[in-house]
Amino acid sequence: MNPELTLTVRETGPGSSQELTGDQVAALVAVPDLVRLTPAPGGRWSVRGNQKVGLVRLRTRSGGTIHLSLRPKLGIRDLLFLLSYSSTDPWRPEPVTAATTDDLVPALADLLARTARRTLEGGVLHGYREVAEDLPLIRGRIRTTAQLRRTGLPLPISVQYDDHTPDIPENRILLAALYMAAHLPGVPHPTRLALRRLADRLPGVHRPHPGEPLPAWTRTRLNARYVPALRLAELLLSGRSIQPEGGAPTPADGFLLDLPKVFERFLTVTLGEALARHGIRCAPQDVHRLDEAQRASFRPDLVLYRGDGPVSVMDAKYTFLKVTAPPVEHLYQLLAYCTALGLSHGHLVYAATGAGTSSVDHVIRNSPVTITAHALNLNAPAAGILEQTAALAAGVATAALRLPALRR
Structure with missing residues (x-):
């Protein structure tokens, strides 16, 4: 039997009394400071918020699932305004739609879809990247030292050249956020489809591996139209990991913010x-x-x-x-x-x-x-x-x- 449990908890307040199995309690405490659990009368547990908001999906040892929704005390519009100052280059978020005013994660996913769509309507940004590889013809500059080390046939030729490519930090970050948002729990199906279609508009872009540091980028005149989407993408990616630092991985995924x-x-x-x-x-x-x-x-x-x-x-x-x-x-x-x-x-x-x-x-x-x-x-x-x-x-x-x- 793989029971599913859905919990909705406010970030602050008295919490609610829940009947939990031992596996469910273990899954909730496996993520440090996620919620506050205290025993309640009748063998139940009091589940209270701990100043965190988001959607988290936890898997228990017996194969069950806990869908945990942590609701903010602030309105979504007010919280998004605070989040827009998450960097030294504040961005102005678009208004949330009526369908996403109650839940943070659907609101952020919908905002990313709309912001990325408007960004990519102007075309996919390209940039120059230095490439070193072996080719059967000369392109760019010959890597003399590498070529002289060769023995036997002179081909392929070791060359180095600048490639005009969409595989640049800005597009890598955007693709990672689109992919991650499309797989978050609680995101409506139409929004998931929109996010996947937008990701398909970035062919040739390599998505950073999970856990890999995001590539660095600098605001310039050329990428200025990307900035709102990138700030929102970085915000989503910053809350993607709910694993404890230095600890063993926990069977959980989702999006979590520390208010x-x-x-x-x-x-x-x-x-x-x-x-x-x-x-x-x-x-x-x-x-x-x-x-x-x-x-x-x-x-x-x-x-x-x-x-x-x-x-x-x-x-x-x-x-x-x-x-x-x-x-x-x-x-x-x-x-x-x-x-x-x-x-x-x-x-x-x-x-x-x-x-x-x-x-x-x-x-x-x-x-x-x-x-x-x-x-x-x-x-x-x-x-x-x-x-x-x-x-x-x-x-x-x-x-x-x-x-x-x-x-x-």
Whole structure:
């Protein structure tokens, strides 16, 4: 017997009570931090989200299948806006269609199909690639050293030439994403067909092998029309692996996004751009030392610099606060950052889904350090979210330039 189980779980919230077999529990815990499982009354299990979204298909040891849908708390349109800032070159996603507004993976697959179709309508991009091979005739330049090593007949001839080909990094990335999206669980059949037809328009392009690093590419005038499709393709490919790093492979496939990382990346890009206008540079994930012996290291999400010296520190928290004060452990964390960096002011930036934004100062008792907690309303329109980050950057810059540093 190969039972199938379908689970739909919100990224946050109380979760749901489920009757699970031992094999199903083992499959769910095989992917670290996928969901939170706790025993419930009656031999059941409470399944709660763990700030991840996507669609995952898990196979149990007994041959069964678990179809796990992890739904975001944000609307799909709002989440796509955050995802559009997943690189230092933000792209503007097309609006999602009414048929894909509830599920992230079908929405992304549909967006890739529509974006790739519009991209390839202008023709398949070609580029020059250096080729070295043996031919029965001379093409390009003779590879003299390789040719002189030959003995016997002079043919074939070892040559090197530039080939005008579609097999370039841009098309390889696009083909890999089209192929992967067509095989994701939960993608409607018409979208799968559209993705496969688009992949067929890239003959002669070699698809990167699973696990192989994506080829590097640089934005130029020639490939500018490819950029939206490539950014979306890279986003899909970045979430294709749900295997634990350094661990044994798990029988699972699908697409998974870690929302705290998405929120952190969004703030890094938007606040970095806004603070640059105030003469402040943002350094993400800088390594610093907490103790004098420099044995304990820490990596704040953002350290703000003016010139060579730090002027503030900031951490992104993808947490929807229900009370005014942040969790004590968050205040401890920022207090340690400020103390080690010699700063008198640090910032915590939280996600919010209610109307309005807020900034509350928390002056630490018997300490010169103030920690300000900010909340960004992620349900606001895209322009409104950018206005919030610009206002946050202006306030942070003003405070950073006004407050004194601690004695080092």
